[in-house]
Amino acid sequence: MKNLKYQERGKVGIISLNRPETRNALSLELLQELEDLIRKISEERLVRVVVIRGEGRAFSSGHDLKEILDRHPIEVEKLFNQCYRAMLAIRDAPQPYIAMVQGVATAAGCQLVAACDMAVAAKSALFATPGVKIGLFCYTPIAFVSRAVGRKKAFEMGFTGEFITADEALQFGLVNRVVEDEKLEEETMKLAESVARYSLNVLESGKRFFYKQLFMEDFQALAFATESISLYSSTEDAKEGIRAFFEKREPMWE
Template identity: 45%
Template sequence: MSITVTTDASIGVITLDDARRRNPLSTDTMRAITDALRQFDADRDVRVIIIRALGPAFSAGHDLGELVDRTLDDERAAFAVCTELMSAIHTVRQPVIAEVAGMAFAAGCQLVATCDLAVAGMSARFSTPGVRIGLFCSTPMVALTRAIGRKRAMKMLLTGDAVDAATAADWGLVNDVVDDSELPAVVRDLALRIAGSSASTLAIGKAAFYQQVDRGEDEAYLLMQETMATNAMTCDAQEGMSAFLEKRTPVWTDS
């Protein structure tokens, strides 16, 4: 296995640790990340998940050695595992934060684009270079286009050129850029600030975000007014509103 799974207070941490090979996303690695996400999803003590990596690269993308001299069914299976991982990031109840230093290329860029939040170090570089080796980054394109828009995504996809961390932030691929030396502390602080909220409220909000984001405005409002009404009936919403009115700190029951 090329990942390490740990917990830090209320934070679940998944670390890609095949630094020598620039943390490729082999099928085994992607399955391991998916399994770790689902295990954290079932752990009521984990409120936020961080995906990070050791070494000079966040991830160089798919393990190309797995994609050469294979059958069509083998190729389909590899990309299905990748899609399952990206889906798991959106369906686990906790917010997932990418902590990105160094290169995030191809499926590594897709992983960043898929995470709910992303913070990059100044060393981070983002690219979808598959066009240069005859394998267009079609699955990374799905997350990338939704994160940065059509024209910017097409330029990255057609040229394979890398963009730096500042550009990635300007385009909306990452939320913030910090010095590499500060990156772990900044991400942990962000995770802890999020973790201070009700876990059930975070789960409701994350699910609602992805439910409405690609719908038309009228349909989105219809869905979200019902979501907000049912959210208001939860124990933690009632507690939070009462605490605000009474000028005290809320006590969450996560229900």
């Protein structure tokens, strides 16, 4: 892969955006590689959690503007459709995805953070959706950011284009944890490994359930949950987990 690196540490996969000279701008080629890699990881099922990080000093500065300037809208749409497919691959994946954020995460880079299931940020990290400043509103990033943070804060981010700090990102729900810069990798891996000890089948069914019920009415969601928990109670993973609980031992997941 030209624009990505990938390694596995036990049951955790680590994808590194590898265009540090552009602050890991999300080019069409990078996004194609990213979708292909995510779908390969999903199919192989060798890891249970995946971390996305950036090489160098930034997480991602967003789309490569050289691929937008003076291009026909059909060409630009191809870029954004590929971004759509990469984000969808994260959502479709059985594994939870964790963004590990250092430096800046702006525009589509901020969108990628919001699209991941969880995020850990270095204390010095900064987040923004600054398209308004260059005459092209951050339409696609705001679609995800506004679903991660409160509506008023998302509107402010989109219409001022100003940075928010990691602590603000934590306060408004864009990230799960803020840690000292030098402990970013250590703390992200701790979170990843705390999830990776569980059955991938359970993680997959839980992730699919979580996003499907998220925007349902309360009792519609509860009815769906009741159906789901009843169905999955008969799986081998559930039987093994409950037996292990009564036998006071660790469950033996696949």
